[in-house]
Amino acid sequence: MEKTLITGLILAGGRGSRMGNVDKGLQPFRGKPMAQHAIERLLPQVGSVMVNANRNLDAWLELAAPVWADETPGFAGPLAGLEAGLMHCATPWLLAVPCDSPFLPRDLAERLAAAVEEHDADLAYAVTQEAGMRPQPHPVFCLVKASRLPVLSRYLLEGGRRMDGWYKDLKAVEVLFEDADAFRNINTLDELQGLDQTAAQAVAPSLAQVASCLSSYDPEALPVRDAQRIIREFVQPVRAVEKVALRAALGRVLAADVISPINVPAHDNSAMDGFALRGADLRPDAPVTLRVLGTTYAGNALGVVPASGECVRIMTGGVMPEGCDSVVPQEFVTQDGDRITVPAGVIRPGDNRRFAGEDLKAGGPALTAGRVVRPPDLGMLASLGIPEVAVQRRLRVAFFSTGDELRSVGESLEEGCVYDSNRYTIYGMLQRLGCDIIDMGVVRDDPQALEEALRSACENADAIITSGGVSVGAADYTKQIMAKLGDVTFWKIGMRPGRPLAFGRVNSNGRSAFLFGLPGNPVAVMVSFYFFAREALLRMMGAEAPLPLLRARSSGAIRKKPGRTEYQRGILARGADGEPEVRITGSQGSGILRSMSEANCMVVLHDEQGNVADGDMVDVLVFEGLM
Numbered sequence: 001m002e003k004t005l006i007t008g009l010i011l012a013g014g015r016g017s018r019m020g021n022v023d024k025g026l027q028p029f030r031g032k033p034m035a036q037h038a039i040e041r042l043l044p045q046v047g048s049v050m051v052n053a054n055r056n057l058d059a060w061l062e063l064a065a066p067v068w069a070d071e072t073p074g075f076a077g078p079l080a081g082l083e084a085g086l087m088h089c090a091t092p093w094l095l096a097v098p099c100d101s102p103f104l105p106r107d108l109a110e111r112l113a114a115a116v117e118e119h120d121a122d123l124a125y126a127v128t129q130e131a132g133m134r135p136q137p138h139p140v141f142c143l144v145k146a147s148r149l150p151v152l153s154r155y156l157l158e159g160g161r162r163m164d165g166w167y168k169d170l171k172a173v174e175v176l177f178e179d180a181d182a183f184r185n186i187n188t189l190d191e192l193q194g195l196d197q198t199a200a201q202a203v204a205p206s207l208a209q210v211a212s213c214l215s216s217y218d219p220e221a222l223p224v225r226d227a228q229r230i231i232r233e234f235v236q237p238v239r240a241v242e243k244v245a246l247r248a249a250l251g252r253v254l255a256a257d258v259i260s261p262i263n264v265p266a267h268d269n270s271a272m273d274g275f276a277l278r279g280a281d282l283r284p285d286a287p288v289t290l291r292v293l294g295t296t297y298a299g300n301a302l303g304v305v306p307a308s309g310e311c312v313r314i315m316t317g318g319v320m321p322e323g324c325d326s327v328v329p330q331e332f333v334t335q336d337g338d339r340i341t342v343p344a345g346v347i348r349p350g351d352n353r354r355f356a357g358e359d360l361k362a363g364g365p366a367l368t369a370g371r372v373v374r375p376p377d378l379g380m381l382a383s384l385g386i387p388e389v390a391v392q393r394r395l396r397v398a399f400f401s402t403g404d405e406l407r408s409v410g411e412s413l414e415e416g417c418v419y420d421s422n423r424y425t426i427y428g429m430l431q432r433l434g435c436d437i438i439d440m441g442v443v444r445d446d447p448q449a450l451e452e453a454l455r456s457a458c459e460n461a462d463a464i465i466t467s468g469g470v471s472v473g474a475a476d477y478t479k480q481i482m483a484k485l486g487d488v489t490f491w492k493i494g495m496r497p498g499r500p501l502a503f504g505r506v507n508s509n510g511r512s513a514f515l516f517g518l519p520g521n522p523v524a525v526m527v528s529f530y531f532f533a534r535e536a537l538l539r540m541m542g543a544e545a546p547l548p549l550l551r552a553r554s555s556g557a558i559r560k561k562p563g564r565t566e567y568q569r570g571i572l573a574r575g576a577d578g579e580p581e582v583r584i585t586g587s588q589g590s591g592i593l594r595s596m597s598e599a600n601c602m603v604v605l606h607d608e609q610g611n612v613a614d615g616d617m618v619d620v621l622v623f624e625g626l627m
Contacts, residue, residue: 054075
């Protein structure tokens with residue numbers, strides 16, 4: 001059974017009475033809502049996912065969409081949720097799972113679907129059996145025909161509430177699964193917290209553990225590539241998913257493979273204007289005369305079957321007539337009335353014919369998960385008749401600047417104060433990434449204010465970006481507060497500009513967020529963001545988009561000491577010979593923001609690299625499309 005025939009349903013419509021009247025599925029578990037784990041395991045198995053919930057609908061919509069409430073009133077249990085799902089199911093089959101089962105099998109849909117097909121059944125559900133015990137049915141994990149909705153609705157109307165009672169008159173099959181823990185429900189806060197702590201110790205390594213994989217880790221002199229590796233291995237994707245209309249998908253990250261529902265092209269068709277004929281009629285040593293039966297256009301097949309010695313005039317995209325396998329371009333033939341003459345050797349059998357499914361085959365992936373949707377992708381999805389796609393929820397990023405000397409735009413500028421430019425730069429860079437942004441303004445140099453800001457940011461965002469306060473001269477309380485709230489380390493990166501950097505994860509009231517503490521100098525903020533934070537944020541979005549570097553010829557000498565990575569602002573243009581050529585903008589001070597506005601690229605001089613001579617090739621990061 002193709003997964004596009006199955007809609008997944010997360011059952012989350014209960015009162016949450018065992019969890020302090022909070023929806024179980026929204027409780028944090030392993031750094032994300034518990035239901036998100038179930039969604040992540042279910043989504044690759046089905047065509048789409050929806051949720052049954054009766055409360056906190058906005059929170060559920062952040063994890064998956066659409067969300068449907070019970071039609072049967074009074075919190076009638078999982079059967080009412082199953083009924084709501086069947087009412088809104090647009091596929092022949094519905095696969096239901098509870099929101100509090102984060103370990104559900106990754107082959108659940110495959111095995112249940114195989115059972116219903118083998119037995120021509122209406123419904124299949126999971127069963128487990130431990131040694132010496134009786135079989136344990138799990139009817140809430142079920143695959144059911146959407147057309148059986150009237151049976152369920154009648155059962156509920158009559159007052160029935162048993163999950164295993166409504167299908168007694170249907171053909172149902174049991175499917176035995178060996179791993180009983182895969183169907184484990186988490187029912188209490190103590191159980192949840194105990195599992196979460198165990199999992200955190202077993203699954204989420206600390207920064208020290210990740211750093212220990214490096215042969216010579218030194219936080220006082222960390223090479224760029226080592227810092228990037230640590231961040232890459234420490235950061236985990238945020239897997240919340242939502243369905244959006246096609247036009248709204250531009251710039252979003254696909255959460256699942258998009259499976260083509262049709263062949264593209266749908267039929268064998270002509271690659272050009274000409275005449276469709278049988279390749280067997282062609283002769284390599286003599287011209288061939290054929291009778292023309294009529295004309296077929298794209299979208300309007302003629303419906304005739306040419307015999308030997310016959311052909312059909314065909315337009316580009318026209319469906320190939322039955323029996324024809326070749327097209328001779330119209331400019332290659334001479335025509336006299338209803339007959340054409342094809343010269344010897346102008347085409348070979350099979351030429352100029354496009355096969356059905358040549359571009360995309362039905363059931364094959366059109367686009368893969370993790371791809372950032374671009375304008376041509378919208379066109380391709382539209383050509384497949386796909387109106388909406390599953391995408392990752394937008395990443396929420398909170399950011400603020402630190403420092404008593406900073407003033408926001410519009411405020412008066414006292415002596416010794418400066419306007420806060422970093423927040424506007426960070427805003428623009430985050431906007432380009434497609435993040436949901438929380439601008440928290442300027443936080444003064446005060447321990448309580450900093451802790452309150454970090455806690456608020458952590459509880460409302462997936463990631464936090466700060467500027468300032470991480471250099472050697474910064475107050476000690478910055479390190480103390482960040483360490484108090486989580487697992488954060490301070491590095492001195494072997495780079496210029498942007499040596500100081502803080503990175504880690506902070507926690508507050510059951511929520512966690514990754515933290516990127518950038519330096520305070522304006523240019524250093526941008527360099528640090530692009531070469532450390534950007535890739536990590538994209539990874540959290542579920543995308544892999546490393547920065548592409550271009551090779552260009554340096555138009556002048558550049559002084560550089562080996563042992564650190566340098567990023568110099570440059571202007572890229574075409575040289576006299578048409579090849580890419582780059583020159584630096586002049587003074588490279590880390591506070592000269594004007595140089596970033598003048599530049600259209602950044603010259604990347606790697607750790608081991610020394611002085612650059614005029615004419616040497618260097619790596620260049622082009623700003624176009626990035627900024």
